[in-house]
Every structure is written in C-alpha cells, then in structure tokens.
Amino acid sequence: MSRKKKYTFYKCRDCENDFLAKPKQGKKPFCPTCGEQFYIENMMPVWIERPFQYKQHWTEEEDELIILGRQMEHTYNRISESLQGRSMKATQNRFYQLQKARSLVEQGQ
Ligand SMILES: [Zn+2]
Known part of the structure; x- marks a missing residue:
C-alpha cells in the first residue's frame, strides 16, 4: 500500500507564491506568505509521501x-x-x- 497522500499545488496571485497544501474538502488554504485566501488559485493535485523535502535522511x-x-x-x-x-x-x-x-x-x- 502506498503511503502517498494527495496534496494540491496552489498559487497566490497576490504575491506570486506557489505552495503545497492539504486543505479540507472544498476549502481554500491561506497563502503562507501573505496570509491571503482570496487570491489563491488551484493549480494541480499531486500525490506525494510528504510535502517538500524537509525530512532529509541523516548521513x-x-x-x-x-x-x-x-x-x-x-x-x-x-x-x-x-x-x-x-x-x-x-x-x-x-x-x-x-x-x-x-x-x-x-x-x-
Ligand atoms: Zn500571497
């Protein structure tokens, strides 16, 4: 079984920032940069194990x-x-x- 989860790529038209989020059904996320919700555009869904590469393996x-x-x-x-x-x-x-x-x-x- 895959551990991948569905995230969505969003783009904030206000600050041109794109980000990954996992919002509740039918709800838009807030832009992590400007905190705005109104200018958020849904870009595409992506299936990944976790957002970003923040968990790099320790050498x-x-x-x-x-x-x-x-x-x-x-x-x-x-x-x-x-x-x-x-x-x-x-x-x-x-x-x-x-x-x-x-x-x-x-x-x-
Ligand atoms: Zn923004």
Whole structure:
C-alpha cells in the first residue's frame, strides 16, 4: 500500500507564491506568505509521501559530527552551524534519536 497522500499545488496571485497544501474538502488554504485566501488559485493535485523535502535522511557523517560535538560540549546551535541545512531543533532531535537507539542496543545485549 502506498503511503502517498494527495496534496494540491496552489498559487497566490497576490504575491506570486506557489505552495503545497492539504486543505479540507472544498476549502481554500491561506497563502503562507501573505496570509491571503482570496487570491489563491488551484493549480494541480499531486500525490506525494510528504510535502517538500524537509525530512532529509541523516548521513553517518552528520551523526558523527553531532555526537562529536556533544562530546566536546558544543551547543546544538553551534553543531547545527556545521551541518548544511539542519536547524538547531533538528540537530537536537537527532541527538535524542541517536541516544535512544544506542540505549536500545545496550539493553538488547
Ligand atoms: Zn500571497
């Protein structure tokens, strides 16, 4: 079974911004840029697993940088600066994930 969901491409005629949204049936979404609803045009439906590429997979290199950074007692903010396109929050979450994964492995032994 496919995990893809139906999203719709919209275009705001006011600020020329196009965006992806998943609005309720028969309702227009608000433009994420200007907050306007009136100038929104429905462009086309698209089937995708998730909107945008905001969930990039973490590479081993990135994981190592986070772990090393924490061992050196760097802040998440500082660590995220050395990672391309990762926010402080994302870096923090990833560290928690890594810790959790590690503790599960230790428990299993
Ligand atoms: Zn707009």
